[in-house]
Amino acid sequence: MSFLQVKNIVKSFGKTEVLRGISFEMEAHSRLALIGKSGSGKTTMLRLIAGLEIPNSGSIIINGEVLTSHSNFTKPEKRNMGYVFQNHSLFPHLNVYDNIVFGMEKLTKKERIESAMSYLSMLGLEDKVKSYPHQLSGGEKQRISIIRTLASKPRLLLLDEPFSNLDKNTKERLKVDLKKILDQEKLPTIMITHDADDSFDLADEVILLDQGNIVARGNPEELYKRPINEHSARFFSESYIIEKDETNLSFFNQFEINSNRICISPQSISITNNGTQAKVIGHKFVGNGYMVILDYLGAKLKMFTTEKITSPSVLIGISDIIEL
Numbered sequence: 609m610s611f612l613q614v615k616n617i618v619k620s621f622g623k624t625e626v627l628r629g630i631s632f633e634m635e636a637h638s639r640l641a642l643i644g645k646s647g648s649g650k651t652t653m654l655r656l657i658a659g660l661e662i663p664n665s666g667s668i669i670i671n672g673e674v675l676t677s678h679s680n681f682t683k684p685e686k687r688n689m690g691y692v693f694q695n696h697s698l699f700p701h702l703n704v705y706d707n708i709v710f711g712m713e714k715l716t717k718k719e720r721i722e723s724a725m726s727y728l729s730m731l732g733l734e735d736k737v738k739s740y741p742h743q744l745s746g747g748e749k750q751r752i753s754i755i756r757t758l759a760s761k762p763r764l765l766l767l768d769e770p771f772s773n774l775d776k777n778t779k780e781r782l783k784v785d786l787k788k789i790l791d792q793e794k795l796p797t798i799m800i801t802h803d804a805d806d807s808f809d810l811a812d813e814v815i816l817l818d819q820g821n822i823v824a825r826g827n828p829e830e831l832y833k834r835p836i837n838e839h840s841a842r843f844f845s846e847s848y849i850i851e852k853d854e855t856n857l858s859f860f861n862q863f864e865i866n867s868n869r870i871c872i873s874p875q876s877i878s879i880t881n882n883g884t885q886a887k888v889i890g891h892k893f894v895g896n897g898y899m900v901i902l903d904y905l906g907a908k909l910k911m912f913t914t915e916k917i918t919s920p921s922v923l924i925g926i927s928d929i930i931e932l
Contacts, residue, residue: 609672611636611796612657612764617666619652626652627663628820634813639790639797641807641828643843644817650800653817654766657798658691659684670764690762694769696749698741698756704728705737708756727755730792731785747778751785758793765790767799771806783809804844808832816840833873838932841871846899847910848872849932856906867931874899874912876928883923891917 610633619627627649634640642650655661657668659675659682667677675682698707708727709720728734731751741749750770757765770786771779787810790797801807807814808828816824816831816839824831824840835841838849852860852868859865886909890901897914904924911924 610634611671613669615667618664620664626820630822632815636796637794639810639812641811641814642800642817643807643814645802648817649820650817654768654800658689658766659687688762689764689766690757690760691766692753692757692770694772696753698749698753700741703738703740704752707752708759711760723759727759746774747782750782765795765797769801816843834930846874848908850907859905859907862905863929869932871930871932872909872926874910877909877911877924877926879922880925883925885921886924887921888917
């Protein structure tokens with residue numbers, strides 16, 4: 609039996625149907641990302657799992673225990689789940705230590721200290737133990753919020769856009785720290801995000817939502833390299849969607865493509881001495897390399913390369929063409 613089972617969840621707010629019969633399962637110790645644009649239904653789904661919302665129909669089951677159904681509803685505080693909100697939700701009048709141990713009344717003072725310091729030392733934050741939230745950076749606040757949630761020993765961790773309010777450098781450091789914690793704790797985790805890169809870094813599996821429906825599901829690498837439909841191709845990949853027309857007919861004929869719509873990952877295109885000539889029509893620096901725009905037999909393509917291209921044309925080869 610799967611650790612988490614979500615079955616045929618329907619949720620409406622007034623006349624607006626936000627989730628339209630959503631079903632998925634999750635194994636124990638796995639990390640799942642619910643991803644999609646604003647309004648896709650991902651936040652509502654997370655709140656339904658936490659018990660903060662009640663669906664119109666459907667059921668949510670953990671380890672065989674029915675938490676939500678037409679005849680049963682377990683209150684949020686009885687679900688033993690940890691929910692980390694976007695805005696940290698730290699108590700401003702309590703220092704870091706008191707924030708972390710809040711709600712640990714059943715533990716002895718020694719056990720509370722050992723638990724708090726264990727998590728703080730894991731992330732190198734021991735010196736912040738007496739600091740107050742207003743004395744912390746955004747990344748430190750989010751780390752403390754995650755630690756406080758983990759210290760309560762939940763059976764499922766729910767992360768609501770954990771990186772949304774952070775600058776790029778802080779976000780990358782927090783990703784490393786969060787992955788370290790999750791690897792050690794082996795705690796089932798569901799994260800929602802609108803950023804594909806965040807899901808690639810942390811999730812074992814990704815579910816893409818659009819207008820209340822699941823439109824793609826798989827591991828991050830599969831979804832990036834081989835999108836199953838146009839929506840997932842546009843969301844996960846930086847490649848263009850190429851539709852057959854009179855201007856690129858030579859390209860479709862060259863590769864004997866039957867579909868009228870394709871996409872090609874930038875990483876599937878490479879410079880090779882035995883390739884076919886393509887015209888360079890633009891490029892931009894993307895941090896760890898360059899995204900080069902090419903015109904190849906009338907088709908507009910994107911190619912990723914670690915070296916800057918200065919010549920007006922290059923010889924390229926294509927390893928994989930995905931028909932949509």
